[in-house]
Amino acid sequence: MRKRMIDEMRETMRGLHDAGAIDKQTLRDFEAQALPPPSYTADTIRNLRERLHVSQGVFAAYLNASVSTVQKWENGEKKPSGAALRLLSVIDRKGLEVLA
Numbered sequence: 001m002r003k004r005m006i007d008e009m010r011e012t013m014r015g016l017h018d019a020g021a022i023d024k025q026t027l028r029d030f031e032a033q034a035l036p037p038p039s040y041t042a043d044t045i046r047n048l049r050e051r052l053h054v055s056q057g058v059f060a061a062y063l064n065a066s067v068s069t070v071q072k073w074e075n076g077e078k079k080p081s082g083a084a085l086r087l088l089s090v091i092d093r094k095g096l097e098v099l100a
Contacts, residue, residue, distance in 0.1 A: 006034050038089045042076035048092055049074075062099050063087050 010031070017027045040048075049059045049070075060070045063084055072078040080088055090098060 042074050046074045
C-alpha cells in the first residue's frame with residue numbers, strides 16, 4: 001500500500017514538473033525524500049571502500065567520520081544512519097569524486 005502511494009505521488013510530482021508548476025530542484029528534493037534509505041551491512045561497506053581503493057582513514061575523512069566509526073561499521077558493531085547513510089548511498093552510486 002505504501003509503495004503504491006509513493007509511486008502515485010511521484011507520478012503527480014513529475015506531472016507538476018512537466019506542467020511547469022514545480023521546478024527541477026523541488027522534484028529532486030521530493031525524490032530524495034521519497035526514496036527509502038538504503039541498507040548497508042558490514043560487508044557492503046567494506047566492499048564499497050575496497051572497490052574505491054581507499055583506506056579506512058581516507059574513507060572516514062570523506063564521510064566526516066572517525067576511523068573508529070568506519071571500523072565499527074565494517075565489523076558490524078554499529079550501523080550508519082542519517083547523513084552518513086545518505087553519503088554512503090551517493091558514494092556507492094557516483095563515486096568519491098562527487099564529494100571532492
